[in-house]
Every structure is written in C-alpha cells, then in structure tokens.
Amino acid sequence: xSVREIITNPYADQKPGTAGLRKKVAVFQQPHYxxxxxxxxxxxxxxxxxxxxxxxxxxxYHNRTAIRTAIAMAAANGVRRVVVGQGGLLSTPAASHxxxxxxxxxxxxxxxxxxxxxxxxxxxxxxxxxxxxxAPESLTDRIHGISLGLTRYRTVDGVQVDLDxxxxxxxxxxxxxxxxxVDDYAHLMQSLFDFxxxxxxxxxxxxxxxxxMHAVTGPYAQRLFVDLLGAPATSLxxxxxxxxxxxxxxxxxxxxxxxxxxxxxxxxxxxLGGASDGDGDRNMILGPGLFISPGDSLAMLCExxxxxxxxxxxxxxxxxxxxxxxxxxxxxxxxxxxxxxxxTGWKFFANLLDAGRVTLCGEESFGTSSDHTREKDGxxxxxxxxNILAATRRSVQDIAQAHWARFGRHYYxxxxxxxxxVATAQxxxxxxxxRLPDLVGQRHGELQVSQADSFAYQxxxxxxxxxxxxxxxxxxxxxxxxxxxxxxxxxxxxLRLYLERYETGDLGLETGAALAxxxxxxxxxxxxxxxxxxSSPSVIT
Ligand code: G16
Numbered sequence: 001x002s003v004r005e006i007i008t009n010p011y012a013d014q015k016p017g018t019a020g021l022r023k024k025v026a027v028f029q030q031p032h033y034x035x036x037x038x039x040x041x042x043x044x045x046x047x048x049x050x051x052x053x054x055x056x057x058x059x060x061y062h063n064r065t066a067i068r069t070a071i072a073m074a075a076a077n078g079v080r081r082v083v084v085g086q087g088g089l090l091s092t093p094a095a096s097h098x099x100x101x102x103x104x105x106x107x108x109x110x111x112x113x114x115x116x117x118x119x120x121x122x123x124x125x126x127x128x129x130x131x132x133x134x135a136p137e138s139l140t141d142r143i144h145g146i147s148l149g150l151t152r153y154r155t156v157d158g159v160q161v162d163l164d165x166x167x168x169x170x171x172x173x174x175x176x177x178x179x180x181x182v183d184d185y186a187h188l189m190q191s192l193f194d195f196x197x198x199x200x201x202x203x204x205x206x207x208x209x210x211x212x213m214h215a216v217t218g219p220y221a222q223r224l225f226v227d228l229l230g231a232p233a234t235s236l237x238x239x240x241x242x243x244x245x246x247x248x249x250x251x252x253x254x255x256x257x258x259x260x261x262x263x264x265x266x267x268x269x270x271x272l273g274g275a276s277d278g279d280g281d282r283n284m285i286l287g288p289g290l291f292i293s294p295g296d297s298l299a300m301l302c303e304x305x306x307x308x309x310x311x312x313x314x315x316x317x318x319x320x321x322x323x324x325x326x327x328x329x330x331x332x333x334x335x336x337x338x339x340x341x342x343x344t345g346w347k348f349f350a351n352l353l354d355a356g357r358v359t360l361c362g363e364e365s366f367g368t369s370s371d372h373t374r375e376k377d378g379x380x381x382x383x384x385x386x387n388i389l390a391a392t393r394r395s396v397q398d399i400a401q402a403h404w405a406r407f408g409r410h411y412y413x414x415x416x417x418x419x420x421x422v423a424t425a426q427x428x429x430x431x432x433x434x435r436l437p438d439l440v441g442q443r444h445g446e447l448q449v450s451q452a453d454s455f456a457y458q459x460x461x462x463x464x465x466x467x468x469x470x471x472x473x474x475x476x477x478x479x480x481x482x483x484x485x486x487x488x489x490x491x492x493x494x495l496r497l498y499l500e501r502y503e504t505g506d507l508g509l510e511t512g513a514a515l516a517x518x519x520x521x522x523x524x525x526x527x528x529x530x531x532x533x534x535s536s537p538s539v540i541t
Contacts, residue, residue, distance in 0.1 A: 001172035003076040005152045008032040014040070014147040016140040018345045018487030020126030022112045025062050028123045032153070034069055038108070039153035040146040041127050042077040044139060047105040049078040054098045054128075056090020056181065057110025058216040058279040059241040060117035063088045064163060066110050066125070071161055075174040076154035079105075082174060085181035088163050089241065091216045091280030092126075093369065093377035094185040100132035100374065101184060107132075111216075111279035114251035115490060118244035122490050133350030133374035137466070182223045189224060189380065192310030192372055193387045201390035202230050207270035210382060211237040211260040213250035217276040220379050229386075235270070237263075250277050252284035252366055252378070253541040254291060265289050272385055272396060276378030281346075282366040283378035285385055287396025293412050293511075295325030297381070298362035300403050302331040304388045305360060310372065319352055319361040321345070322455045322470055323482045323498040325410040328362070334407070343457050343469035344484065350374050351461040364414060364498065366541075401507075408504040411514040415537035416486075417495040417528065425485055425493035428531045432471055432483060439473055444521050447475040473525060477502055481522045497522055497537070512540075 011030075014021055014037050021037055028034050042048055053074050057063040067088045074082050083102060084090075090098070092109050099107045112124035127135045127143070135143070159171050162178070169176045202208075208231050212218040218239035225231045237259060238246060249256045252275035264273040264286040273286035285292040292300070302318055305311040317338035320328045332339035340358060342348035346369075349361040353371045362368040367376035385396075392399065417425075439452040451474040456467045470484030479501045486494035499515050499522060506514070522528070529535055 001075065001156045001158070003154055003156055005154055006032065006035070007152050008036055008150060010036055010148050010150045012148065015144045016135070019113060019134065020109070020124050022115065022122055022124035022488060022490050024490060025119055025121055025123045028062060028066070034066055034125070035073065035153045035155065036147055036150050037125065038070055038073050039150055040143045042073065043146050044143045045106060045129070047130060050080050051105030052081045052083060052102055053079045054083050054090070054095055054102065054104050054107035055110070056085035056095050057088055058091070059087070059089050059243065060112065060123065060245065060278065061119055061121065061243040062123045063110050063243070066123070067163065068159060068161065070108050071171060071174070071176060072155045072159040073153065075156045075159065075171045079174060082176045084163065084176065084178055086164060086166055086178055087181070089181045089216055089219065091185070091220060091379070093281055093373045093375045093380065094181065094220070096128055096132040096373045096375040097188055098184055099128055099130065105130055109279070112490070113279050113488065114249065114277040114282060116245065116249050117278065118247070121244065128374070131350065131354055131374060133354070134347040136347060136350075138464070182219050185220060186223050186228065188372060189383055190228070192308065192380075193383050194309050194391065195228060197390045198386050199230050201386070206389070208235045208386065209237065209260060209263055209270045209273050210235060211252070211257050211275040212239045213248055213252065213257065213275060213277065214238045214240060214242040214246035215250040215276070215278040215280070216241055217280040217379055220280065224379060224383065245278060252277050252282050255539055255541065257284055261286065261291070272382070272389060274382035274385065276382070277366070280378050281376040283368060283381035284366055285381065287400065290397055290400060292396065292400060293325070294362060294364050294366045294368065295320070295327050295410060295412050296400065296403070298324070298360070298368055299327035299331050299407065300399055301368065301381070301384055301388075302328055302335070302360055303403060304392070304399070305384070307391045308384065308387045311359065311370070315359040316356055317352070317358040319349055319358045321348070321363040322472065323484065323496070324362065324364040325412040325500045326502070327407065327410045330407040340460070343455065343466050345487070346376055348457065348459070348466070351459055355461045357461070364412070404507045408502055409507050411501045411503060411509065411511050413499050413511060413515050414541050415497040415499070415519070416539045416541070417497070417532060417534055418489065418538040419492035420495055420532055422493045424532055425495050428495065428526070428528065429471065429483065429485060431531070432526055436471065436473075439525065447479055447521070450474050450476040479518055481518065481525060483526055495528070495532070497526065497528065
C-alpha cells in the first residue's frame with residue numbers, strides 16, 4: 001500500500017475551541033478539510049508515530065466517513081495500531097478510558113457533543129492525549145499553528161476496513177482492531193460501584209428511567225442498566241443510536257430532554273431519572289417531580305461518594321469550573337478537603353486529576369466525573385446516583401432536602417443568548433470589563449458587590465496561566481452574576497449569563513422565581529437587552 005502526499009491549501013479556521021474543532025458537516029465535507037486538521041495533529045504529536053491510536057465517535061452523520069479518512073492517514077503517518085469501537089461508536093468517557101488503559105499515544109473522538117446531527121447538523125473532532133484527557137492548550141495552539149502552514153498531507157488509497165466486524169484487520173503495516181464499544185467501560189464501572197446492591201434495589205421494585213436521546217449511550221445503558229443490573233428494558237428511552245439523533249437535540253437539560261422531564265413529573269414517576277448527551281459525557285439527574293441542578297448533583301455526590309466501593313478511601317480534593325455554583329465548596333469545607341476553581345473546559349481538570357489532587361469534578365454544563373477517566377461521564381453519574389440510592393435506601397427528594405437543610409441551597413440558572421453577531425457580543429463583554437472596577441462596593445438592595453473581575457487561573461500543577469476566562473460580579477456568599485462567551489457554538493456568538501443565589505432560609509422556592517430579582521439586576525449591570533436588543537434569553541437551563 002503506497003503512501004501518497006496530497007497537495008492542499010490550509011484552512012484558516014481550524015482553531016480548536018473549548019472541546020475540539022466543531023463545525024457544520026458541510027465545512028468538514030470541504031475537500032481536504034478534515035485531512036488538514038488530522039495531518040496537523042500527526043505532525044504536532046510525534047508520539048503517534050509507532051504508537052497506538054484510539055478512534056471512535058458518537059455515531060452522528062459523517063462519523064464512518066471521517067473514521068475511514070483517519071485510518072488511512074494513520075497508516076500513512078506511521079501509526080502502529082488503531083483501536084476503533086465497533087460501528088465507529090465510542091462514548092467520550094469510554095474513549096478516554098481506553099486511551100488510558102491501552103497506554104495509547106492518543107485518540108480521535110469524533111463528536112460535536114450535544115449539537116444537532118445529520119447532513120445539516122454539526123460535526124467535530126477532539127484530540128485526546130496519552131493520559132486520556134483533551135489536548136492541553138499548548139498542544140492545540142501547536143496544532144493550529146501547523147494547520148495554517150500545511151501544504152501537503154499523507155494518506156493511503158483504497159482502505160477497506162469493516163467497522164462492524166470485531167477483530168483484527170491490516171491496512172498495510174497498520175493493525176486495525178475493531179473492539180466492542182462497551183466491554184472495557186462496563187468492567188471499569190463494575191470496579192467502582194456495588195452492582196449487587198443496585199441489582200437488589202431494582203429487585204425491590206425501584207425504578208429508573210434513562211434517556212439516551214438516540215445518541216451514543218444507548219448500548220452502554222442497555223449493557224449496564226438492563227443486562228447487568230436487571231432493570232427492565234422499558235427503563236430506557238431512545239436507546240438506539242441514530243445518525244441524526246432522531247432529529248433531536250441530545251443535550252440533557254430541561255428543554256431538550258422533555259419526554260424524560262414529563263415522565264419524572266407525571267404520576268407514577270420512577271425513583272431516578274437520568275439522561276446523557278450526544279457523546280455520553282453529560283448527564284442530567286431528576287427525582288420524582290424534582291430536577292437536581294448539575295451544581296447540586298456535584299455537591300450531593302461529594303457528600304456521599306465515600307459510600308461507594310471505588311471511593312471508600314474518601315476524596316483527595318474536588319474541583320468545579322468557575323461559573324458552576326458554589327454548593328460544592330460548602331461540602332468540601334465540611335469534609336476539610338481542597339476545592340479548586342478552574343476555567344470552563346474539562347481539560348483544566350486533567351492536570352489536577354493526573355496529579356492526584358482531586359477525585360471528583362464537575363461543571364454547570366451538566367458535566368460530572370471522577371478520577372476514573374479524564375473526561376466527564378454521563379453514565380457514571382447515573383450509576384453513582386443509583387448506587388447512592390441503593391446504599392442509603394433514601395429517595396432523591398430526601399437526599400436533596402437533607403443536603404439543603406445542612407449546607408443551604410444555591411439557586412442557579414444559566415441564560416444563553418445564542419447566535420448573536422460576534423462583534424455585538426464582544427463589545428458587550430468589553431464594555432462590562434471596562435466597568436468592573438466601578439462596580440466594586442456598589443449596593444443593590446441587600447446585595448453589595450464584594451468583587452468584580454475577569455477570572456484568571458494559574459494551574460497549580462504546571463504553573464500555566466489562563467486569562468480572560470469569564471467576568472464575575474460577586475456579592476460575597478450571597479450571590480454571583482457571571483458573563484462569558486461560549487467556546488463551543490458553531491453559529492455567531494453565544495453569550496452565557498450565569499446566576500447564583502445562596503439561601504439558608506427559603507429552601508423550597510421555584511428556581512425561576514428565586515432568581516428573578518437577580519436576573520433583573522444582572523440586566524441593569526450587564527446591559528444585555530440594551531446592547532443586544534434581545535428581551536429574553538434563547539434558552540434557560
Ligand atoms: C464542552 C466542554 C465543557 C464545557 C462545555 C460548555 O462540553 O468539554 O468543559 O463546559 O463545552 O462550554 P462553553 O460554555 O464554552 O460552550 P461538551 O459536552 O460540549 O463537550
């Protein structure tokens with residue numbers, strides 16, 4: 001099989017965002033577009049030469065085509081072995097785990113996460129490095145730099161790989177192994193959780209409803225919840241992965257996981273509701289009639305994790321992204337363990353996890369995980385909740401109410417303003433940044449601004465510094481207003497406004513009502529409606 005060098009014109013728009021390169025499918029279908037990006041990765045990470053490369057994706061439209069391209073280029077770039085999930089499927093956390101457990105040089109994770117799929121939808125690719133985590137900023141900058149100057153890429157012609165047949169196949173010198181997408185991940189989960197206990201909990205008549213949203217977690221949920229834990233098959237919704245995710249938007253939140261939310265709020269709701277997203281790294285947790293916000297779920301997991309087999313030694317520390325509510329901080333204080341505040345983006349947790357400084361971490365954007373992998377993990381979060389319910393024999397409501405009574409409650413919401421003109425969004429952020437010094441000390445009713453700044457983070461492990469990671473207006477422990485631009489959108493700019501109000505008295509308020517005064521105050525401070533002309537957000541989660 002001969003290697004060909006193809007002459008190419010570099011594309012200028014291949015700078016990876018918060019989680020890899022995400023674009024419309026049509027952008028990825030341009031001649032040589034994916035190839036340019038992949039060649040830049042092969043050139044930027046010499047460990048791939050002679051190493052093992054893991055490849056898998058969330059099954060969306062263009063997944064198989066992109067995998068064939070990647071295999072042909074891996075063969076031409078001296079990769080020794082490619083391990084690929086059957087049917088091209090690997091959830092993001094399962095891919096991260098495989099990279100770690102195989103000692104692979106890296107992995108291509110083909111996903112645009114929760115963004116809609118199909119011919120007119122989005123596609124994406126993340127490069128994860130040898131430890132299993134997403135490429136650090138220094139590497140993504142190098143990849144981008146190389147992508148701008150490429151004149152040719154290497155590939156081989158005529159690659160025939162049957163992605164549906166498990167076993168070993170050869171592409172020239174390259175060994176391609178198609179493996180079961182779930183096996184290794186299922187073993188890992190069995191090492192962390194008490195499957196016997198959860199099985200008994202199901203036998204006693206407790207029920208789960210898990211919505212896989214026609215995305216990658218269907219086969220994982222089938223194996224773990226139904227085959228291994230004995231939940232009835234009716235516990236799963238939308239468990240068959242589809243190339244267009246059934247036309248839906250697999251983002252597990254109150255808006256997009258509507259059928260699950262309705263089931264959990266209806267009569268005869270199951271004991272636990274869970275959902276995951278396109279690539280299986282996000283999660284949403286519900287009890288009967290009760291939504292557990294991601295920040296609360298993180299704090300409640302922190303409180304109970306030591307009850308579960310994989311975490312009996314306790315937690316070394318915990319971490320949350322800056323915009324995530326500070327409920328976690330309260331529990332960490334009570335447990336007397338460090339609590340780190342990082343910028344948005346899972347890669348910032350990886351160094352802390354690698355250094356053994358944190359065991360549990362999470363984000364407001366429905367991401368939670370532990371040191372078992374280097375990505376957030378949706379199915380893990382649902383299993384952790386199941387194990388806690390089975391171990392405590394308490395309901396989700398009991399756990400939430402006891403938690404709020406002990407630690408207080410952080411009412412929390414994120415308001416997204418999508419598809420804004422980029423210049424408008426940037427001007428809004430700049431104008432607020434310029435005003436920040438004037439805000440400190442200002443009084444707004446009972447609230448007083450104690451701090452107003454642009455968040456910067458110094459990594460305690462490698463000393464690297466990330467600046468401009470969101471603007472925050474802090475009212476001591478009582479409240480926070482945070483503004484930042486999303487790094488994952490594919491159209492215009494998305495402005496995120498995060499609202500957090502801490503209460504120790506009124507614990508049973510409806511979230512929207514609890515936050516309405518703070519939302520009005522945020523608009524007066526940030527001038528969103530005035531600058532954008534939008535009277536309300538596109539989405540509230
Ligand atoms: C990605 C990142 C997360 C981040 C989220 C939202 O998640 O991995 O760390 O919180 O995007 O980022 P942003 O607010 O910049 O849009 P996913 O699930 O999309 O891969």
